[in-house]
Amino acid sequence: MQTTKIHTFRVEGMTCEHCVKTVREALLARDPAADVKVKLQGGEVRVSSSLSSDELIIAIAEAGYGVGLA
Structure with a gap:
């Protein structure tokens, strides 16, 4: 059984709602069961x-954004 954890990140380079959608979709592509906000x-x-x-x-970075732990 896999344990679900809550991860918080700071993402650089998001400037619009399209960016929000891109980041969300990149994460869901890696884990379709994830809850992404x-x-x-x-x-x-x-x-x-x-x-x-x-x-x-890695998923966020591959979508073209700077990312680090919050």
Whole structure:
């Protein structure tokens, strides 16, 4: 059984709702069961997922955004 954890990230480079959608879809492509909340204001992303922080960071970075742990 995999444990679900809540991960919080700071994402740089999101400037519009299209960016929010891109980040959300990149994370859901890695873990379709994840609960993803993206806030454009402040660049915060919260993800409830069984994946590691590293895997989620890679997904965001591959979508073209700067990312780090919050």
